Amino acid sequence: MNPVAELTSSMEPASLRQSDAVDESAPRPRRKQKSKASKGWNSMMKLFRRVHLYSGIFMFPWVLLYGVTGMFFNHPQAFTGGEVRSFSGAVAGGQLAALPTPQEMADELVAKLNTALPVGSEGASPRVRLSDSRAIEFNRELSYTVQADGVEHSVKLNPVTGSGEIRTRPSEAETAAVEEPANPLADVGRVEIENNAMKAAEAAIPGLLGELELPAGEISAGRRAPTLRFLAEIDGTPYVLNYNLGNGAITPVADEVRPEMDAKTFMQRLHLSRGYAPHWNVEWLWALIVDAMFLSMVFWGLSGLLMWWQIKRTRLLGSGFLVASLAVTVILVVGMHDSLTAGGSRGGHGGGGGGRGAGGAGAQGAAAEHGPGGHSHGAETGHQHGPGGQVGGNRGGGGRGGNRGGAAIETENSAVGNGDEAAGEMRRGRGRGGRGGAGADIEGTGPRGGGRGRGGRGGMERPTDPPAEPETSAAETNATEDGPAGDE
Numbered sequence: 001m002n003p004v005a006e007l008t009s010s011m012e013p014a015s016l017r018q019s020d021a022v023d024e025s026a027p028r029p030r031r032k033q034k035s036k037a038s039k040g041w042n043s044m045m046k047l048f049r050r051v052h053l054y055s056g057i058f059m060f061p062w063v064l065l066y067g068v069t070g071m072f073f074n075h076p077q078a079f080t081g082g083e084v085r086s087f088s089g090a091v092a093g094g095q096l097a098a099l100p101t102p103q104e105m106a107d108e109l110v111a112k113l114n115t116a117l118p119v120g121s122e123g124a125s126p127r128v129r130l131s132d133s134r135a136i137e138f139n140r141e142l143s144y145t146v147q148a149d150g151v152e153h154s155v156k157l158n159p160v161t162g163s164g165e166i167r168t169r170p171s172e173a174e175t176a177a178v179e180e181p182a183n184p185l186a187d188v189g190r191v192e193i194e195n196n197a198m199k200a201a202e203a204a205i206p207g208l209l210g211e212l213e214l215p216a217g218e219i220s221a222g223r224r225a226p227t228l229r230f231l232a233e234i235d236g237t238p239y240v241l242n243y244n245l246g247n248g249a250i251t252p253v254a255d256e257v258r259p260e261m262d263a264k265t266f267m268q269r270l271h272l273s274r275g276y277a278p279h280w281n282v283e284w285l286w287a288l289i290v291d292a293m294f295l296s297m298v299f300w301g302l303s304g305l306l307m308w309w310q311i312k313r314t315r316l317l318g319s320g321f322l323v324a325s326l327a328v329t330v331i332l333v334v335g336m337h338d339s340l341t342a343g344g345s346r347g348g349h350g351g352g353g354g355g356r357g358a359g360g361a362g363a364q365g366a367a368a369e370h371g372p373g374g375h376s377h378g379a380e381t382g383h384q385h386g387p388g389g390q391v392g393g394n395r396g397g398g399g400r401g402g403n404r405g406g407a408a409i410e411t412e413n414s415a416v417g418n419g420d421e422a423a424g425e426m427r428r429g430r431g432r433g434g435r436g437g438a439g440a441d442i443e444g445t446g447p448r449g450g451g452r453g454r455g456g457r458g459g460m461e462r463p464t465d466p467p468a469e470p471e472t473s474a475a476e477t478n479a480t481e482d483g484p485a486g487d488e
Contacts, residue, residue, distance in 0.1 A: 082169035089162025096162030190248035198245035
């Protein structure tokens with residue numbers, strides 16, 4: 001031992017050396033036990049983290065699906081193929097850069113309105129005056145389609161700058177290499193059956209309302225009638241038959257030769273699929289996943305906030321992001337509400353006009369035989385219904401429309417090809433009107449052609465007293481008249 005250390009140790013008081021020995025042998029202070037509430041909170045946060053983690057893993061495919069298809073809806077031309085060429089407003093001799101401005105068009109329109117409206121008292125101010133409290137704007141790009149030899153040009157043009165792009169694809173006539181199978185039920189038309197669940201339920205509704213002590217009134221079917229779908233053989237060939245319970249139209253789809261649907265269209269249809277089927281089938285399970293996706297997204301948001309709050313050093317910065325997010329959300333939501341309501345309510349106002357009357361041959365023949373009343377609808381399958389549910393060509397030039405990207409559309413199945421729905425019911429359109437579709441529209445609205453161009457948020461309301469039907473066949477008028485806004 002070091003002599004100096006030994007001497008120092010011997011000089012220390014005995015009491016000090018004894019207290020050191022006592023301190024070393026004394027038990028260490030115990031940590032404060034957590035309360036039951038604290039333990040419960042920690043257990044709950046651990047559960048939240050686990051659910052957040054594993055639900056994200058399980059829902060990963062649907063997160064990708066809704067994310068990617070959301071991009072498709074916002075950029076409908078993406079991944080559609082074809083050669084794309086961009087241009088500036090300086091092309092075409094600068095004509096595109098010198099398009100009429102929104103201000104010029106609004107000034108001229110106001111002047112025309114004041115000329116057309118009855119003049120008030122002498123010296124009175126104009127009845128229509130342009131206000132500067134709202135910006136004068138176009139609501140979307142200009143779009144055109146050019147049919148050339150063997151190709152189709154889709155032109156998108158910014159009306160403000162004059163710039164845009166042209167997408168060139170082979171024309172549909174060139175790409176339709178596979179012939180659609182003939183419709184074996186083309187001559188059947190509508191089929192009325194006595195054992196119709198929709199008609200039986202409608203007859204029972206007055207008694208239902210009376211038993212529940214609710215006031216009764218006029219009954220009208222919903223916007224979309226259900227379809228009875230089953231497999232049957234027609235002349236030895238299996239077909240999936242789709243029977244519309246509302247109007248009796250029956251549409252056969254060859255079980256072995258299904259309509260083509262590209263991957264992008266299929267994903268968009270999945271995105272828009274919703275609602276529980278009456279039976280336990282794949283559609284019911286898909287609706288369950290849609291609900292699971294909704295619950296997961298809400299849970300991820302709330303549990304994410306809780307987990308963020310547990311990390312104290314990120315609270316200040318995170319609070320700034322949260323406040324900024326809420327502020328941006330409020331500003332955008334208020335602005336979008338103003339923009340969406342400024343265009344008129346959905347259903348009663350016009351969308352795009354009809355275009356090329358190139359309906360399927362079967363539908364044109366049906367309309368010519370039975371008179372006006374048919375119209376086209378569809379996304380990919382695009383069957384054509386003549387009056388009274390006469391089914392035309394399963395695809396054809398008309399009825400390929402719906403949403404140009406092939407997305408699901410909201411066709412009013414219960415009113416296809418006949419006038420069974422209550423007078424004055426509103427029909428809604430969404431997406432593009434399609435490429436044709438022979439025949440006139442629903443009874444009481446006059447002749448129409450299939451609508452190329454957007455259906456927009458349009459639609460039309462059938463008059464209570466339908467006008468007399470024209471003598472010319474629907475197939476003849478289809479090629480010359482635009483369809484009403486908002487048809488699909």
